[in-house]
Amino acid sequence: MPEPLDAALTEVRALLLDPALTRAVAAGRRKGQHPSVVRAELRPVTLKAGPRIQISTSDGHRPYTRNVARGAEADAAVDALLAEPFGNWHVETTGATLQLRVTKSGEAQVHRAAADRAAPAAEGHDRAKDWLLDPGDPLFAEIGGSAAKRRQVDAFLRALAATLPDDLDGPLRVVDLGCGNAYLTFAAYRWLAQRGLAVELVGVDVREDQRRRNTELAQRLGWADRVRFVAGTIADAVVEPAPDLVLALHACDTATDEALARAVRWGARWVLAAPCCHHDLAAQLRTRPAPAPYELLTRQGILRERFADVLTDSVRAALLRLHGYRAEVVEFVDSQHTPRNLLIRARRTGAEPTPEQRAEYRTLVEQWQLTPRLETLLAPR
Numbered sequence: 518m519p520e521p522l523d524a525a526l527t528e529v530r531a532l533l534l535d536p537a538l539t540r541a542v543a544a545g546r547r548k549g550q551h552p553s554v555v556r557a558e559l560r561p562v563t564l565k566a567g568p569r570i571q572i573s574t575s576d577g578h579r580p581y582t583r584n585v586a587r588g589a590e591a592d593a594a595v596d597a598l599l600a601e602p603f604g605n606w607h608v609e610t611t612g613a614t615l616q617l618r619v620t621k622s623g624e625a626q627v628h629r630a631a632a633d634r635a636a637p638a639a640e641g642h643d644r645a646k647d648w649l650l651d652p653g654d655p656l657f658a659e660i661g662g663s664a665a666k667r668r669q670v671d672a673f674l675r676a677l678a679a680t681l682p683d684d685l686d687g688p689l690r691v692v693d694l695g696c697g698n699a700y701l702t703f704a705a706y707r708w709l710a711q712r713g714l715a716v717e718l719v720g721v722d723v724r725e726d727q728r729r730r731n732t733e734l735a736q737r738l739g740w741a742d743r744v745r746f747v748a749g750t751i752a753d754a755v756v757e758p759a760p761d762l763v764l765a766l767h768a769c770d771t772a773t774d775e776a777l778a779r780a781v782r783w784g785a786r787w788v789l790a791a792p793c794c795h796h797d798l799a800a801q802l803r804t805r806p807a808p809a810p811y812e813l814l815t816r817q818g819i820l821r822e823r824f825a826d827v828l829t830d831s832v833r834a835a836l837l838r839l840h841g842y843r844a845e846v847v848e849f850v851d852s853q854h855t856p857r858n859l860l861i862r863a864r865r866t867g868a869e870p871t872p873e874q875r876a877e878y879r880t881l882v883e884q885w886q887l888t889p890r891l892e893t894l895l896a897p898r
């Protein structure tokens with residue numbers, strides 16, 4: 518339920534000046550208004566001179582940091598920040614988390630949660646600092662999920678953190694393709710919103726029952742106006758406007774190709790896709806002779822399958838490069854948490870591929886007589 522903005526900002530002020538403050542971020546902008554800085558972050562620091570609140574602001578180009586003493590100096594600095602027309606505030610204290618978003622009509626949409634910094638029993642030895650998203654975040658009590666899934670998702674978000682620029686300003690449109698039970702979707706929303714970004718996130722899955730379940734969950738979390746779900750295929754689901762960021766975690770087999778192709782057609786700025794099983798090229802390798810002298814790589818079933826995995830993701834990254842992306846394949850999480858631990862990470866540069874890149878790709882697929890699914894999906898219509 519929207520609340521009066523003034524009252525909500527008074528609550529934010531009290532938390533910012535509370536000695537229990539651990540971190541706060543302000544970012545985004547209100548409709549038709551422009552704050553003088555794109556982002557502000559506050560955290561407590563202890564200097565020789567005593568405790569201070571450190572305030573770091575960024576005008577989008579250069580950061581500026583100052584430390585203010587508690588009392589009149591901190592009061593004035595906090596009041597000045599609260600007077601800026603930021604669109605979002607995220608405030609954490611040792612006892613509570615508050616997220617405030619200013620709606621188009623100038624009211625406050627506030628989410629409050631009690632902080633519980635204890636690590637979950639299954640991972641009792643982990644400390645909160647080992648995680649990007651605190652495992653004690655009340656979000657996890659709502660969305661459930663195994664310890665392994667939590668690890669995968671946290672590692673995926675770390676890779677996302679390393680991909681997005683530090684001075685990114687919202688709004689950010691995100692899609693999670695093949696979202697399943699939306700564990701990544703909700704965790705990504707939480708993390709991006711904590712960065713102070715105004716985020717609109719759409720989860721796509723072919724299963725209507727998942728759409729219903731995930732939509733109910735978004736309503737329970739109070740996020741239904743920012744996190745919504747669509748039942749449909751990755752190739753055809755209606756997602757408008759086009760997203761800036763495309764996520765896909767373990768979309769089955771060629772669903773990953775559909776996700777990459779969709780991202781290219783949308784012109785998404787960033788793509789992070791952790792592939793699942795790879796059957797497409799494995800099946801093609803079974804029925805075609807390997808070029809000499811590489812038959813040794815494909816004669817035995819298990820080696821052929823593993824080779825197909827490597828070939829598939831190499832080809833995917835190569836095709837992304839041919840379509841104006843800087844692409845790399847990295848291990849995003851230790852294999853103890855999932856054997857499907859590779860991540861294709863791409864950033865759109867718009868660079869034209871070189872003749873050598875085109876020739877390299879063409880030679881590879883022609884020698885092996887392969888037609889990768891992604892190539893077909895990206896072919897001009």
Ligand SMILES: C[S@@+](CC[C@H](N)C(=O)[O-])C[C@H]1O[C@@H](n2cnc3c(N)ncnc32)[C@H](O)[C@@H]1O
Pocket residue numbers: 694695696697698699700701721722723724749750751752765766767768769772775793
């Ligand atoms: C292995 S699950 C992964 C779910 C989730 N991303 C995660 O990591 O927990 C793959 C999901 O992709 C969905 N899926 C597979 N192919 C799809 C397609 N072509 N279009 C939309 N959803 C698809 C399935 O219904 C399933 O929920």
